[in-house]
Amino acid sequence: MMSHQPVPLDETLSEQHTDDEASYQRIEQVAARTGLTKRTLRYYEEIGVLRPPTRTEGGYRLYSEADVRQLERIKRLKELLGFSLAEIRELADAEEQRERVRQAWRQDADPHEKLAWLDRSDELTRHQLQLVEEKLAGLHEMETFLRARLDRLEALRADLREQLEDM
Amino acid sequence: MMSHQPVPLDETLSEQHTDDEASYQRIEQVAARTGLTKRTLRYYEEIGVLRPPTRTEGGYRLYSEADVRQLERIKRLKELLGFSLAEIRELADAEEQRERVRQAWRQDADPHEKLAWLDRSDELTRHQLQLVEEKLAGLHEMETFLRARLDRLEALRADLREQLEDM
């Protein structure tokens, strides 16, 4: 009821202005860029896999470039790797935890506290890595199997060609 | 109403008796071995991702070792690689096509026909391989990223330890 420029509400006094926050985009744009639907964007926010973007005074969502990157990561985790949104949410939560730790890092001077945080971060990362490694192992097995089959097919083909030439 | 031994109906005159068909198992057993539920086994059969197993005269399902292996493949495709049952069904259909081609292989004497079949089989396999490669690439990227993070964490840890020793 009194808006002129589409200026985001918070982050105007953002601590680090990584020029990600320079260009905000509305939901339609982001949907088009990511290949997701508007409904999906709202849903991801609703269930907590995407942190709520900023809003205009009127309540329109304004997505940052960082948000778009996160959405693309989510999309890959889902489509390419078959993670459920629940799993993705776990990963995202872990990332946020890590982020908070990084923020607090410079605040805290106690090296023992810092070591504990490092260990926590390390553990989270190793857990994620393990998930990835498991899937990698399975895929490698399939790859090997399929390549072996291709080789066998090629051998058969060679036999056939030889047979044909001999006649 | 007149059954004595749990002898499967068909495949008793099976063309090749690969001693897979030697030990048939009932649904409970198979469920326990595969970690799937009985409902899931029936469902997979219903939607066509698993070819219907043989039955006793009374109608009990009897799964072969080959069936169990197929179920384990399906499970991996789903849980590890995130394929949908629709995708898995496509892959299974392709496999069956390949199987039929193999059966017909010895029947047909025309080398040109055989070459055409080889090409078809080759194409199916390459398609499957491509799906796998795509997922592999995505996972490798994630792996690299996570390993780099672990390295950075280790570097920070080393710094901290040094600091502590100096005091």
Added chain:
DNA sequence: GGCAACATTGACGTTCACGTCAATGTGTTA
């Protein structure tokens, strides 16, 4: 041949990941 244990087929219920529609408010442009 009788009985407990396990199987079968419906049929309906549930969760996830959205799709779709309606009622209403916002942003931009003429």
Added chain:
DNA sequence: TAACACATTGACGTGAACGTCAATGTTGCC
């Protein structure tokens, strides 16, 4: 400031992948 495109929040609908329950039939064993 009127108009029109685009946004918002409910709310209900949907397809996939099963879970669960009921009614009934089968198998193995004594």
